[in-house]
Amino acid sequence: MNLRESLRIGWRSIVGHKLRSTLTTLGVIIGIASVITFMILGGAFTADVVGDLDDENEPMMSVVTQTEPDAGTGVMHVQSPIYTESDVDRIESIDGVEWVAPTGSLSPVQLTHGDDSITGGFSAQATNPAPFEEDGLYPLEEGETFSTEDEAIVNLQAARLFDEELSADDEITVTFEDGSTENFAVAGVADVDLGGSSSNPTVYVPLDAHYTVTVETPRDTRERGYPSLLVKTESIEGLDSVQDDVEAYLESDSDAHELKADDHEIVAQTLDDLVEQISGIVDQLTIFIGGIAAISLLVGSIGIANIMIVSVTERTREIGIMKAIGARKRDIVQLFLVESVILGAIGAFFGVAFGIGLGYLLVSWIGWPMAYPLDWIVIAVGVGVGVGVVSGLYPAWRAAKTDPIEALRRE
Amino acid sequence: MSVHEPGTPGETATVVAATDVRRTYHLGEPVHALDGVSLSLEEGSFTAVMGPSGSGKSTLMNLFGCLDTPDEGTVEIDGRSVTALSGSDRARLRGTEIGFVFQTFNLMPRLTAAENVTMPMVFHDVVDEDRRARARTLLERVGLGDRLDHAPSELSGGQRQRVAIARALANEPTLLLADEPTGNLDTETGAEIMDLFRELHDDGRTILMVTHERAIAEHADRIVHLVDGTLDEIEEVRGSKAASGRDRSGSEGSE
Numbered sequence: 055m056n057l058r059e060s061l062r063i064g065w066r067s068i069v070g071h072k073l074r075s076t077l078t079t080l081g082v083i084i085g086i087a088s089v090i091t092f093m094i095l096g097g098a099f100t101a102d103v104v105g106d107l108d109d110e111n112e113p114m115m116s117v118v119t120q121t122e123p124d125a126g127t128g129v130m131h132v133q134s135p136i137y138t139e140s141d142v143d144r145i146e147s148i149d150g151v152e153w154v155a156p157t158g159s160l161s162p163v164q165l166t167h168g169d170d171s172i173t174g175g176f177s178a179q180a181t182n183p184a185p186f187e188e189d190g191l192y193p194l195e196e197g198e199t200f201s202t203e204d205e206a207i208v209n210l211q212a213a214r215l216f217d218e219e220l221s222a223d224d225e226i227t228v229t230f231e232d233g234s235t236e237n238f239a240v241a242g243v244a245d246v247d248l249g250g251s252s253s254n255p256t257v258y259v260p261l262d263a264h265y266t267v268t269v270e271t272p273r274d275t276r277e278r279g280y281p282s283l284l285v286k287t288e289s290i291e292g293l294d295s296v297q298d299d300v301e302a303y304l305e306s307d308s309d310a311h312e313l314k315a316d317d318h319e320i321v322a323q324t325l326d327d328l329v330e331q332i333s334g335i336v337d338q339l340t341i342f343i344g345g346i347a348a349i350s351l352l353v354g355s356i357g358i359a360n361i362m363i364v365s366v367t368e369r370t371r372e373i374g375i376m377k378a379i380g381a382r383k384r385d386i387v388q389l390f391l392v393e394s395v396i397l398g399a400i401g402a403f404f405g406v407a408f409g410i411g412l413g414y415l416l417v418s419w420i421g422w423p424m425a426y427p428l429d430w431i432v433i434a435v436g437v438g439v440g441v442g443v444v445s446g447l448y449p450a451w452r453a454a455k456t457d458p459i460e461a462l463r464r465e
Numbered sequence: 466m467s468v469h470e471p472g473t474p475g476e477t478a479t480v481v482a483a484t485d486v487r488r489t490y491h492l493g494e495p496v497h498a499l500d501g502v503s504l505s506l507e508e509g510s511f512t513a514v515m516g517p518s519g520s521g522k523s524t525l526m527n528l529f530g531c532l533d534t535p536d537e538g539t540v541e542i543d544g545r546s547v548t549a550l551s552g553s554d555r556a557r558l559r560g561t562e563i564g565f566v567f568q569t570f571n572l573m574p575r576l577t578a579a580e581n582v583t584m585p586m587v588f589h590d591v592v593d594e595d596r597r598a599r600a601r602t603l604l605e606r607v608g609l610g611d612r613l614d615h616a617p618s619e620l621s622g623g624q625r626q627r628v629a630i631a632r633a634l635a636n637e638p639t640l641l642l643a644d645e646p647t648g649n650l651d652t653e654t655g656a657e658i659m660d661l662f663r664e665l666h667d668d669g670r671t672i673l674m675v676t677h678e679r680a681i682a683e684h685a686d687r688i689v690h691l692v693d694g695t696l697d698e699i700e701e702v703r704g705s706k707a708a709s710g711r712d713r714s715g716s717e718g719s720e
C-alpha cells in the first residue's frame with residue numbers, strides 16, 4: 055500500500071474521532087508549547103540582557119565583588135567599598151591599562167527637571183569623566199562628558215523618564231536620601247549598554263566632588279573606597295593578559311584583598327565573561343525546563359500510545375477484514391503508524407503555534423525583544439513526529455499480529 | 466448465457482486443491498476440526514459445503530482462503546503450495562486470488578460502498594482512477610449502481626452482501642469463497658443473492674460456498690458433506706446448472 059493511501063485513511067480515522075483525537079494530541083501540544091514558550095522567554099531574556107554586547111568585546115573590564123547566594127544558582131554582586139585610592143593607582147600603573155574609573159553608588163530619591171519630579175526608580179553613580187570621553191566606552195548620543203562638578207551625564211533611560219526627554223544643557227536637581235539637593239546641568243546623554251544594570255535610569259555625576267565614602271586601609275590610613283572599578287585597556291588584544299595582571303594584583307597585595315569579607319570574591323570581568331555568565335544561567339534554566347517539557351512529552355506520548363491501543367482493540371474486526379482482503383502485516387503497521395505520526399505531527403504543529411503565540415504575548419508584555427528559537431521549533435516538530443512513531447510502534451505491531459480468523463469471528 | 470459446460474472432465478484445470486488436510490485445535494483436549502480432507506476445485510466449478518455445526522466447514526474455508534494453514538497436508542492454489550509461502554505472500558494471494566464473502570458481510574463501517582469495493586485494490590496498489598472506475602462497474606454489476614456513496618449502515622442486508630460480493634470480485638480472483646452468504650438474510654433476499662452467485666458461476670467463476678440450507682446448496686454443481694472434520698460424501702447435483710435449476714424448490718431442508 056502506498057503512503058498516500060495510508061495518510062488518507064489515517065486522516066479519515068482521526069477526523070472520524072475529533073474529540074478523541076484532540077484530547078489525545080493535547081499532551082503533545084502542551085509539552086511542545088511549553089518548550090517553545092520557555093525557549094522564547096529564555097532567548098528574549100538573553101537578547102534583552104546581553105543585547106548587542108555579544109557582537110563584540112570591548113577593551114574593558116569591571117572589577118566587582120561577588121559572592122554565592124544562599125539559595126539558587128549563579129552569583130550575586132555585593133557593593134562593599136573595598137577598592138581604595140591606592141588600589142586604583144596601582145591598577146592604573148599596570149602595563150596596558152589606559153585608565154581606571156572607580157564607580158560609587160549614591161542614594162538619590164528624587165530627580166527634578168523643571169516642574170517635573172521623578173521619585174525613586176533611578177540610581178545615581180559617581181564616576182570619572184573618562185568613560186564618556188570621545189571614543190570612550192559609552193557613546194554619547196549628544197553633548198560631551200562632564201568637566202565641572204555641577205555637570206552630570208544621564209543615560210537614555212533616565213533622559214526618557216520625563217515627558218520631554220532630557221537633552222544637553224537641561225537643568226536637573228537630584229535630591230539625596232539625607233535630604234540634601236544638588237543642581238546639575240546635563241552635559242550629555244549616554245547610551246550605556248552594560249548588561250544587567252543597563253536598563254536602569256541612571257545619572258552619572260563627577261566622582262571627586264560627590265563621592266565621600268572613605269575606609270580605613272590596612273596601612274592605617276583613611277582613603278576613599280569604591281565598590282567597583284571600570285578598567286579600560288589600551289587594546290582589545292591585550293585584554294586577556296591585562297585581565298590576568300589585574301586579577302593577580304587584586305588577589306595578592308591589594309588593599310581590597312585585605313578588606314574583603316572571607317566569602318567574597320574579587321573578579322575582573324570583561325564583557326565576554328559577563329555574556330558567558332548570563333548565557334550560563336540561561337542554559338542551566340533551559341536544561342531544567344527542558345526536563346519538565348520532556349516529562350510532559352512523555353505523558354503526551356503515553357496518551358497517544360494509549361489511544362492507539364484502544365483504537366486497535368476497537369478496530370480488531372476491521373483489521374481482520376483488511377487482512378482477509380489482502381492487507382499484509384506491513385500494510386497494517388503502516389496504517390496505524392501513519393495515524394499516530396499524524397497525531398504527533400498535529401500535536402507538534404499546534405504546540406509550536408501555541409508556544410510561539412504564548413511566548414510572543416509574554417515577551418511583549420514584559421517588554422523584551424521577541425526571539426524565535428528556530429532550532430527548538432525544528433527539534434519540537436522532530437520530537438512530535440518521533441513521539442508519534444514511538445507511541446505508534448507497539449499498537450501497530452499489535453494490530454499487525456491480529457489473527458484475522460479470530461478477529462472476524464468477533465461480534 | 467451459460468454456453469460452456471463448466472464441469473466437463475479432462476478439459477478444465479484444477480485451481481485449488483486440498484490434499485489430506487488436518488487442522489487440530491488444542492484447547493484442553495485436542496479438537497480435530499479437519500481430520501484428513503481432500504478436495505479439489507476445478508476451474509469454473511461451483512461447490513457447496515454442508516454439514517452440521519462444528520463439522521469444520523469454516524475451517525476448510527479458511528484453509529482455501531489462505532487465512533489459515535493446515536497442520537498436515539497441503540493446500541495448493543494454481544499449483545503453488547500455500548504452506549510454503551511467507552505470511553506476506555499469503556496476504557498477497559488473499560488479495561489477488563481469493564475473494565471472500567461472509568455471513569456477516571464484514572464491510573468497513575466508516576467507508577462508503579464504493580470505498581469498500583476499492584479497499585482490496587488499495588492494498589494491491591491499483592491506481593486511484595482505475596480503482597474508482599472498477600468499483601463503479603462492479604457495483605453496477607451487482608445492481609447497486611445508485612448506491613455508490615452510501616455507508617453500510619444506510620444499506621439493507623441484501624445490499625450489504627452485494628457490496629461484499631462486489632468487493633470480493635475487485636481483484637479478479639481465481640476463487641470466490643462464501644461462508645453462509647445467505648445466513649443473515651431472509652429467504653427472498655437470499656434467493657436474490659443466489660441468483661447473483663449463479664450469474665457469476667455462469668460467467669465462469671470458481672465458487673466454494675458453505676451453507677446450512679439444502680435449497681441454497683442445490684444452486685451448486687455438487688455438494689460436499691462434512692461430518693466431524695471428515696469428508697462424508699460428495700453429491701453431484703443433477704440439472705442444477707441450468708438457470709431453471711431453481712425450480713427444484715421445496716426440497717428437504719438442511720438437517
Ligand SMILES: Nc1ncnc2c1ncn2[C@@H]1O[C@H](COP(=O)(O)OP(=O)(O)OP(=O)(O)O)[C@@H](O)[C@H]1O
Binds near residue numbers: 491496497520522
Ligand atoms: N480458534 C479455535 N480454537 C479452538 N477450537 C476451534 C477454533 N476454531 C474452530 N474450532 C473448533 O473446530 C471445530 C470446527 O469449527 P468450524 O468453525 O470449522 O465449524 P463450522 O462447520 O463452520 O460450524 P458452524 O456451522 O457452526 O459455522 C469446532 O469444533 C470448533 O469448536
Ligand SMILES: [Mg+2]
Binds near residue numbers: 522523524644
Ligand atoms: Mg462456520
